[in-house]
Amino acid sequence: MTSELNIGNLKTGLGLDIDLKHFRYAHAEADVLQDIKLNISPGTVTVINGGSGSGKSTLGAILAGILPRTGLDQFEGAITVGGRRIEFSEDKRPRIDPSGWAQHISFLPQDVNDYLSGIRATVAEEMAFALENRGAPREDMLTRILAVVDMLDIKHLLTHDAGTLSGGQARIVALGALMVDNPQVLVLDEPFSGLDKNARKVVLSAIQQLKLLGKAIVVLTRNHVHGADHADKVLRLENHESLFFERNSLPPNQEPNLDKNSLQPAGRDRSRVLLEFAGTNLGYGSSTPPTISGFNLKLHAGECLGLLGPNGVGKTTILKAAVGLLKPTAGTVRTSAKPGLLLQNPNDQLFERTVFKEVGYGLRPGAKSQQQVAAVLDRLDLRDKAETHPYELSMSERKLVALASVLVHEPEILLLDEPTEGLDDNGIKVLREILEVCTSKGHGILFTSHDDSFVAHAATRTVQLNASENAR
Structure with a gap:
């Protein structure tokens, strides 16, 4: 009734x-x-x-x-x-x-x-x-x-x-x-x-x-x-x-030490520059001041670089420019390899009716593409979700599906916006394993995060953005 x-x-x-x-x-x-x-x-x-x-x-x-x-x-x-x-x-x-x-x-x-x-x-x-x-x-x-x-x-x-x-x-x-x-x-x-x-x-x-x-x-x-x-x-x-x-x-929440000088890079040749910002200004229209001014950064092969700073300072803006979604108003952005971007909110990145179709979107039809999708789903522990609608999954699983849709295109520059947001313990474990594999292959990773524990474990180097210098 x-x-x-x-x-x-x-x-x-x-x-x-x-x-x-x-x-x-x-x-x-x-x-x-x-x-x-x-x-x-x-x-x-x-x-x-x-x-x-x-x-x-x-x-x-x-x-x-x-x-x-x-x-x-x-x-x-x-x-x-x-x-x-x-x-x-x-x-x-x-x-x-x-x-x-x-x-x-x-x-x-x-x-x-x-x-x-x-x-x-x-x-x-x-x-x-x-x-x-x-x-x-x-x-x-x-x-x-x-x-x-x-x-x-x-x-x-x-x-x-x-x-x-x-x-x-x-x-x-x-x-x-x-x-x-x-x-x-x-x-x-x-x-x-x-x-x-x-x-x-x-x-x-x-x-x-x-x-x-x-x-x-x-x-x-x-x-x-x-x-x-x-x-x-x-x-x-x-x-x-x-x-x-x-x-x-409950155990107290611990804030790990984030002294970037204590984060030692892995022993790998980092001479190749995959991504470079040189004197770069970034903004969202000529009528407003630039969000980012005079920004300089080099991302080398095999490096996992954490981009840190307060909310609204322009971290996401930098990632958008790195993948080509935003053009600089001054200075340059150079890439020497294919980039791939994971958005902060996976709901902004998912639109297909099944996980398999979502991850395979943009690939050429055929057996090879199906094998690529299956392999990525295995790596992210998502094989049993292949025929599920992405919006029937938990937030953590949706985030991993969005990541899979990036990884399947094999980018050498992986751009991650708040990658641990919404992830559970298993999701964070899977993410760390993916980052280790990518850096071991000589790929470069640039990520933003407010998750201090993740930064301390994942980053080989960190760059701090200051609101007084970059925020609108």
Whole structure:
């Protein structure tokens, strides 16, 4: 039985409870989640930790009222929100009004492009979008926006086009747009992904301030448990089961030493220059200052070079120029080998109906191409996903599929934008093995990253970009 559920008059400040018996997606053969009980109280931070495919994003979408999809997914259990218990079963399938639910519980997805409207001219308009739709008074909108802007330290972005922001900046803007809406419960999926160290501190500080204001915050995160030492409760999802930990039982997050002089290159001939920037200026139009000015860099054969710097400093811009997507306005960019680019967000790179077709796109038809695709899928542990639609995979698997679609063309210059973002432990292990093979063959790798642990293990050399010199 399906009924419309109006939650517009729910009481505020009562938190959120879930008693989940099982959840299964439509047409799936097994449950994604089983036997989860969770109490989320006002003024608390709950961390839900698990690898890619563990079900944490699914749990977040259930808490946010996005799942189950009426008439499709199977869900047995109950959610208590604003003092009202809502039961789900084969016989009870209430239809939730997402806009009404979002006024109490808001969800920031892992891919923030799914949250931002993409149709507003500036960041300020993007942050006001939800309030405008509800007819909030202009003075109220301005007050809320300015308070959130101060909390997240993004005043300098207000006049920017949200479509031109870096991945990290877009994540913080999306969080700000959610905070402006003033929900009682905030469910944040990988809110630290792609953020530099200072931005992570800003987001952690904002979460603590929201907690003091009586908000309930749920943080969904994978391997590295960012913010666990600030959490009141940590839930680990593993093998469809949930395990609770006290926050002081988790190992502290270690920041490895990133002194680039201590990163010794492997013993290989590096005399051949594969990629060179010489006095290069890069930008996005003659009416705006260059994003990158006077940039110099040489990438040698067999080298794995980490390009570091804060969000928005121009790291992705450099990769785009290296692969030929962006022409310099001054200086030169020279390549002596074929480049291949992995984008930060795999969803921007995937469009085919199966993994096999995706990886083989652009190859000449024939048995040789099929063998190439099969070999790359084997290397990335994706052979059993060959006939799966890419968007049915976990984020980690999607990232590896996007990487496979680059590797199959055998580039000698591998350009990776935040390659560990979204990867689980197995995905990071596979990535490291791929990089070792590439450098051993004399290929050059240029990557951007805010993952200090990965940089410390993978980079033979690092280059630091400074915001004061390069940012717009």
